[in-house]
Amino acid sequence: MKTDQARAFYKNAESRGIRPGLERIRELMDRLGNPQDRTPYIHVAGTNGKGSVALMTAQILSQAGYRTGLFRSPAVTSFEDQVQVDGRPISPQDLARETEKIQAAANQMVDPPTSFEALTALALLHFTDQSCDLAVIEVGMGGLEDSTNVIPPPRLALITRLGLDHLGVLGNSLAEIAGQKAGIIKRGTGVALAYPSEEEGLAVVADRARTQAVPFQVVDSGRVSLRKMDLDGQVFDWVPSEGHEGMRLEGLTLPLLGRHQLTNVSLVLTGIEALRTMGYAIPDEAIRRGLSTARLACRMEVLRKDPLFLLDGGHNPQGVASLVDLLRDLSLPPVHFLMGMLKDKDVDHVIDLVLPLGASFTCITPDHPTRALSGEDLAQKIQKKGGPAQAFSTMEEGLDRALATGQPVVASGSFYTAGPLRKLFLKK
Helix, strand or coil, rough: CCHHHHHHHHHHHHHHHHCCHHHHHHHHHHCCCCHHHHCEEEEECECCHHHHHHHHHHHHHHHHHEEEEEEECCCCCCHHHHHHCCCCCCCCCHHHHHHHHHHHCCCCCCCCCHHHHHHHHHHHHHHCCCCCEEEEECCCCCCCHHHHHHCCCEEEEEECCCCCCCCCCCCCCCHHHHHHHHCCCCCCCCEEEECCCCHHHHHHHHHHHCCCCCEEEEEHHEEEEEEECCCCCCCCEECCCCCCCCCCCCEEEEECCCCCHHHHHHHHHHHHHHHCCCCCCHHHCCCEEEEECCCCCCCCCCEECCEEEEECCCCCHHHHHHHHHHHHCCCCCCEEECCCCHHHHHHHHHHHHHHHHHEEEEEECCCCCCCCCHHHHHHHHHHHHHCCCECCCHHHHHHHHHCCCCCCCCCCCCCHHHHHHHHHHHCC
């Protein structure tokens, strides 16, 4: 099998859509010899912040000397970037070799795996083949019935902020959605940690931990004290909770932008403390180096400072609210939004959030075959709410239009918008 044939295998499987449930992934992994049972894991679920929490955790563990796998999605800069070991994407040779095994197993199945299920199998097989000491796994959607939940009980189950996303698929209330995400907490899990969320959702997570007999802790975000934030990142202190012992680290630097990243880092560092109590040797210096090297493409990424070009894949109201908070923290003048969204997102709510900060809007169509909202439809929605918006038929035309305004540009709305735009911008 060649590399392009391997990529095509996952691309072709996209026609099977999104199908929650563990039956297919269990059969697939069983046909592969259940390699997932030979690696310890950290499992990350939640509505927003999963990718950031997974990356920061993996970076710290790698800096501490542990051979660390990282599985995250969707693909942003390259397909191979979704499966990494110590920050290095899976090689073309390993991609082809391991996909050949997965395809052979899938061909024997009456009900073949979806694209994400096959990709999950690739990550789990690769981490075992690479003899990883730990692997950090980001949930695709939900948790309980997500294909990543085929892994054995993890060392840590980390639950990021909860919100209303994937309504109808995961449930129609915060409690139902929280129940799905809390499904990564299983009997035998070392420690479950969650960031404070609305009481309704947090109670569901706590109840899941209790019924599974898993130690559970709500993270104290007050332990993070911000010193400075600018376009280069943030500097903060990590201090013990009042009246408690714990790590104290001053002057930590984090390139990731946005106050919500301080929320995420509190979950990460509490998780690191839990791993230390389990016997993992994670020096303070590894934490410093790990955080200082944590960079995410398309997550409030500054591609140019003057005039500003800021790229963000935030696609739901909670994520876009964090982007709006950042723009206000930076005291920017009204910006030009370059937007493209998926039609199954809360588009109207997102527009309401960004409209007060937008001097004008350029609307484009995301790179998704079935879920994309057309740029024309998005422009019409913005116009109905009183915003000056114009649609363009291609991403390149939209990017040229946005750059020609001479205003600060914020490109946002979806990773299926941000990823292609990033490539176009860097090429230009």
